[in-house]
Amino acid sequence: MTMGASKRRILEHAAAVASTDGLERVTIGRLAEDLGMSKAGLYGHFGSKERLQLETVAIGREIFRRHVIAPAEQAPAGLPRLWALCTAYLAYVAAGVFPGGDFFVTVANEYDTRTGPVHDEIAAAITIWMRRLEGVIVDAVELGHLSPCDPAQLAFEIEALLVAGNHVYHLDNDPRALELARAGIARRLEDLRTPGTPALAGWSTPERGRQEQAESLERR
Amino acid sequence: MTMGASKRRILEHAAAVASTDGLERVTIGRLAEDLGMSKAGLYGHFGSKERLQLETVAIGREIFRRHVIAPAEQAPAGLPRLWALCTAYLAYVAAGVFPGGDFFVTVANEYDTRTGPVHDEIAAAITIWMRRLEGVIVDAVELGHLSPCDPAQLAFEIEALLVAGNHVYHLDNDPRALELARAGIARRLEDLRTPGTPALAGWSTPERGRQEQAESLERR
DNA sequence: CCTACCGATCGGTAGG
DNA sequence: CCTACCGATCGGTAGG
Numbered sequence: 001m002t003m004g005a006s007k008r009r010i011l012e013h014a015a016a017v018a019s020t021d022g023l024e025r026v027t028i029g030r031l032a033e034d035l036g037m038s039k040a041g042l043y044g045h046f047g048s049k050e051r052l053q054l055e056t057v058a059i060g061r062e063i064f065r066r067h068v069i070a071p072a073e074q075a076p077a078g079l080p081r082l083w084a085l086c087t088a089y090l091a092y093v094a095a096g097v098f099p100g101g102d103f104f105v106t107v108a109n110e111y112d113t114r115t116g117p118v119h120d121e122i123a124a125a126i127t128i129w130m131r132r133l134e135g136v137i138v139d140a141v142e143l144g145h146l147s148p149c150d151p152a153q154l155a156f157e158i159e160a161l162l163v164a165g166n167h168v169y170h171l172d173n174d175p176r177a178l179e180l181a182r183a184g185i186a187r188r189l190e191d192l193r194t195p196g197t198p199a200l201a202g203w204s205t206p207e208r209g210r211q212e213q214a215e216s217l218e219r220r
Numbered sequence: 221m222t223m224g225a226s227k228r229r230i231l232e233h234a235a236a237v238a239s240t241d242g243l244e245r246v247t248i249g250r251l252a253e254d255l256g257m258s259k260a261g262l263y264g265h266f267g268s269k270e271r272l273q274l275e276t277v278a279i280g281r282e283i284f285r286r287h288v289i290a291p292a293e294q295a296p297a298g299l300p301r302l303w304a305l306c307t308a309y310l311a312y313v314a315a316g317v318f319p320g321g322d323f324f325v326t327v328a329n330e331y332d333t334r335t336g337p338v339h340d341e342i343a344a345a346i347t348i349w350m351r352r353l354e355g356v357i358v359d360a361v362e363l364g365h366l367s368p369c370d371p372a373q374l375a376f377e378i379e380a381l382l383v384a385g386n387h388v389y390h391l392d393n394d395p396r397a398l399e400l401a402r403a404g405i406a407r408r409l410e411d412l413r414t415p416g417t418p419a420l421a422g423w424s425t426p427e428r429g430r431q432e433q434a435e436s437l438e439r440r
Numbered sequence: 441c442c443t444a445c446c447g448a449t450c451g452g453t454a455g456g
Numbered sequence: 457c458c459t460a461c462c463g464a465t466c467g468g469t470a471g472g
Contacts, residue, residue, distance in 0.1 A: 006441090020333040020334075021334075024244070028468085041441045041442065044441075049466095100333045105329065109387065112320075112390040112391040113321070153404065157381065163380070164376065165380075168376070170333050171328055181380075248451065248452085249450070250449095258459075261458065
């Protein structure tokens with residue numbers, strides 16, 4: 001999409017605000033003040049709050065594609081690409097590409113029980129992401145990397161762990177959440193990996209000392 | 221907590237609204253209009269928006285305890301109780317106890333990157349829930365129901381699947397999401413179940429016939 | 441892009 | 457519990 005530099009600057013800031021506070025709090029007055037321009041000047045780029053929200057979702061998709069999808073496309077098809085998608089997602093969260101973590105987790109939770117164009121656009125973006133996961137899983141099975149399995153079930157489980165990693169990472173401000181997500185996905189994929197297929201980088205759980213395990217038991 | 225009937229009615233409505241639209245949209249004017257009272261009359265019960273939010277979180281915890289924790293306490297300790305917690309959670313979502321699904325998923329996502337007393341109260345409630353999951357997992361291992369495992373890791377994975385089930389159920393308006401969550405948890409627990417321990421009700425995937433199911437259990 | 445507005449709604453208060 | 461109000465902020469508009 002062709003877009004002026006000013007409009008792009010507005011939308012990138014809007015996406016950053018939405019990732020922490022939600023699309024509802026992306027108000028025209030707040031954006032204008034943050035960016036040092038007038039409300040009416042900013043408003044003129046969009047014509048309605050809903051258009052601003054829809055264009056914010058669109059730029060969120062663009063940033064997600066650049067930081068998660070595109071890097072993983074470099075990996076070989078099948079299991080390596082599936083694992084690359086997972087590690088790229090976790091890296092995107094850890095790097096703070098959006099200050100509130102995964103943009104789509106925040107806005108999807110905000111709009112999951114609402115109706116209208118903004119809900120539909122968010123749901124469509126997530127459906128496309130899930131179809132991509134499922135497609136890469138199908139490839140991995142057809143290439144003999146993984147034992148036969150239900151792609152929708154496996155994609156659901158992987159997405160659940162990724163999203164939970166993002167969520168707990170921010171709620172508890174604890175980077176170990178991303179490690180829990182990585183370990184859960186690695187274990188699930190390891191169980192499905194066929195004998196001839198090599199394991200991948202960062203696959204195994206880092207060694208945990210006996211003391212740390214005992215503490216984990218005590219903490220309950 | 222002692223509480224007048226009027227205040228309880230306000231808070232139960234506030235929790236219902238928060239589960240769909242978030243705590244931010246639980247405004248004093250909206251509650252007053254919904255309940256047919258004046259803003260000032262409603263406001264007087266709380267004294268500040270933050271107090272209203274904190275008391276809404278408290279009543280959300282009470283309702284969660286009644287619908288998820290208490291029923292599962294009836295099940296025997298160990299694996300049966302762990303499975304009862306999971307099925308009680310999914311039933312609580314499916315039953316629409318809150319119109320927006322799990323109250324805590326909505327508000328935790330809303331507040332995960334904020335600071336202050338409301339964030340802290342939500343984070344504390346979720347920590348207590350996670351500690352409960354971990355404690356029941358430790359019991360299941362000590363009772364010999366499950367092979368030894370990292371309780372924090374398993375609790376994280378179970379919670380991830382439960383929350384994803386709730387989330388996708390509402391985002392796509394598709395009840396199969398809860399079945400994906402149930403199946404994912406069941407498979408994970410089945411892999412950890414020790415030979416002498418019986419499987420539990422609703423354990424297997426429905427698509428599989430009873431015969432295939434029985435064979436599958438024998439094979440292990 | 442701007443200044444200057446509009447009616448509606450926000451959290452909160454005064455006074456009863 | 458109520459009416460009546462406050463200043464701030466919301467999305468949006470008029471006019472340039």
